[in-house]
Amino acid sequence: MAIATTRRLAIFLGLALVMGVTRFHPSLLHHALWDASWGVFFLAGFWLRGQGRWAGWTTFALLMAEAVLVDYLVISGQGIDFWSHYCVSPAYWFLLPSYAALWVGGSWLAKRQQGLNLRTLGLAVATLLVAEGVCYLVSNGSFYWISASVPAPRSFGAWLGNLGDWYLPFLAGTSVYVALGAVLHVLATQLAHASQRSGQIRH
Template sequence: MSLPTLTVKPGAVALMALMAATRFHHFGTPFALPDASLAIFFLAGLWLGGRYLFVTLLLEAGLIDYLAITKLGVSDFCVSQAYVFLIPTYAAMWLGGKWCRQFTALAPVALAKQFAALVVATSSAFLMSNGSFYLLSGRYPEGNWSQYIERFALYYPPYLTNTLLYAVVIFAAVSAIKHIIAQKGSHQTA
């Protein structure tokens, strides 16, 4: 039995660096960007795939959270029994990205389908992470539906918006760079 060959992909390194730079604050602060983890898992599923990268990103997220809490004084409020539900949360994003692999053209219909998949994946991820936190964290012992809906209305818009912004901006930038490189290549061979 042979071990899998380890190849370093620049895209994976870039996404991991973005996670390391942004994971410290969910919604950002005046001095820190909001967390890009959801978009990172989506884009990694879309462009890179591979279960080893998925596991590596999960381990990186956990390590960053551990270091942020134990060494940098970040609050541990969100760490609870529900923390394990980040695995299916990120899997929803990853699988949404993988599903979008079938759309290879940058045609408006394909882009609209990818955007819809991103919204559905992000909304599913929110329901898993937020719902599990609300039910299992112990932070809301007297929880009820009206309180959950209030918290949903408070946290869902920035959760969705931040993810959409990161994913769309990164996707557009990478697409533009690929287009420029392709144009240069076609001019050099002509």
């Protein structure tokens, strides 16, 4: 139990670090790294959904608080009032259901995957596309229709055009980080199996 708890803590800290670094966008990393937030929430749902009823959602809340804190530090660090920033409006709080969609997608996948095989790979791709699509629709749609930063008049056609402009970059960035997480997951699983086989041989 202690080993599992230590492993979960290490995974959480690793994901939080990756999100913090890439979301903060220091000058040396700006335009060099995609924001990993979307991938982090999907992977966190897969790896940290929790043994108990509230364990996973507590982790989600901590990552959500980190995301807001980083945004606050970045904006205030530019000498701008947080609430007057272009990206902060009533639509900003729709990041909560947006990121929750990614978390739920990762958690759903974890409950239904059946080991390292082509079925799991196909299920992972389909789940990521659905979860990322819901996240994108909610975050982009809320910003377009609610934020005062989008000038009137608004139209459904213009929104569809905006969706098309940004969808692939967001999908690409999220997919890269999830793919990296998948590679780490495969390596860790193979190492664990190798360790188990080695222990059985010694006995």
